Amino acid sequence: MRAIQYDDFGPSSVLKLVDLKLPKPGEGEVLVKVTAAGVNPVDVKIREGLLVSRVPCIFPIIPGWDFSGEVVDHGFAAHRFDIGEKVIGYCRRPTIQHGTYADYITLPEAYITKAPRNIPLKNAAALPLAGLTAFQSLFSHGKLKKHETIVIWGASGGVGSFAIQLATKKEATVIAIASKRNIEYTKKLGAKYAIDYTTQNVEEEVKKLSPEGVDLVFDTIGGETFRRSFDIVKRKGRVISIIENIKEASLLPKPEIEYHYCFVEPNSSNLNSLREMVENGELKIHVDAEYPLEEAAKAQEMVEKGHTRGKIIITMD
Numbered sequence: 001m002r003a004i005q006y007d008d009f010g011p012s013s014v015l016k017l018v019d020l021k022l023p024k025p026g027e028g029e030v031l032v033k034v035t036a037a038g039v040n041p042v043d044v045k046i047r048e049g050l051l052v053s054r055v056p057c058i059f060p061i062i063p064g065w066d067f068s069g070e071v072v073d074h075g076f077a078a079h080r081f082d083i084g085e086k087v088i089g090y091c092r093r094p095t096i097q098h099g100t101y102a103d104y105i106t107l108p109e110a111y112i113t114k115a116p117r118n119i120p121l122k123n124a125a126a127l128p129l130a131g132l133t134a135f136q137s138l139f140s141h142g143k144l145k146k147h148e149t150i151v152i153w154g155a156s157g158g159v160g161s162f163a164i165q166l167a168t169k170k171e172a173t174v175i176a177i178a179s180k181r182n183i184e185y186t187k188k189l190g191a192k193y194a195i196d197y198t199t200q201n202v203e204e205e206v207k208k209l210s211p212e213g214v215d216l217v218f219d220t221i222g223g224e225t226f227r228r229s230f231d232i233v234k235r236k237g238r239v240i241s242i243i244e245n246i247k248e249a250s251l252l253p254k255p256e257i258e259y260h261y262c263f264v265e266p267n268s269s270n271l272n273s274l275r276e277m278v279e280n281g282e283l284k285i286h287v288d289a290e291y292p293l294e295e296a297a298k299a300q301e302m303v304e305k306g307h308t309r310g311k312i313i314i315t316m317d
């Protein structure tokens, strides 16, 4: 099978196209023929060696944490999915080694859910990691409730695009923070208000809309943006960040505000809820660009620029 692999941390040029033996599914595992892989900023961070303190890496590494595809074989006692069944999954494992930028992958069934039936299978690869991150940040950590107001920073990105739609479905009022070219995009996804962070003063605009501050701030940017989140949340409100702001968090300015860092976990039950929302037409997947496997380096370079609208995917055909 073809796969993208690298032997050392570094720039996108470390990514090489290689031929490997087809892996065999072990106990409780399935073999999936990958249709497409999601390309996520974390793939770049891992390639640069920025995650070693969190998740051990074993070289050579095949990058990629989410996928869509078809079950083609199963190992001992793995019978939840039929051969030929279309599936999706987020497969962050305890170590980083066998990823989804490949023609085939083996993994335990617990990481997998049926793919949505109403969209092209390749587009479904954009859902698992970013969708689960938005879901777990808003609901498991953020405890978002009906009629609350939420600010979403980075609202036009992969995670932000799903977060807007999930919050809107919950009947929360969404204030999206995006650049000018993405204002209409975020409103189409359900944001009631959108603030252009490149020309407007975000704190002043949020105060006009929500004078006491908002109930929940979802930070997908980190650093200075994380610090500013505490100026727009109400007293006893909540801030959820998916960026590990270790230094900033140690200097939290307002102890009365609840803060959580969310590191998304594989969860096939959450993923199944997202699949149902896609099938019900409540969750749209916007694919910004797709690249063939051999152009994985280009796909990562695009993501590295930090201005993806929705998601970028790599297709295997």
Ligand SMILES: NC(=O)c1ccc[n+]([C@@H]2O[C@H](COP(=O)([O-])OP(=O)(O)OC[C@H]3O[C@@H](n4cnc5c(N)ncnc54)[C@H](OP(=O)(O)O)[C@@H]3O)[C@@H](O)[C@H]2O)c1
Pocket: 040, 041, 042, 045, 129, 130, 133, 153, 154, 155, 156, 157, 158, 159, 160, 177, 178, 179, 180, 181, 182, 197, 220, 221, 225, 241, 242, 243, 262, 263, 264, 303, 306, 307, 308, 309, 310, 311
């Ligand atoms: N902890 C976790 O479990 C977890 C999970 C997923 C992602 N993440 C991290 O979360 C971050 C976002 O992920 P993603 O997949 O959503 O990224 P992405 O798809 O690359 O999104 C980038 C988006 O951010 C917007 N943006 C850039 N700078 C901004 C700013 N200063 N203010 C507001 N928006 C800004 C861009 O919009 P414009 O083009 O309009 O600027 C773009 O749409 C990444 O760092 C990723 O590694 C963490």
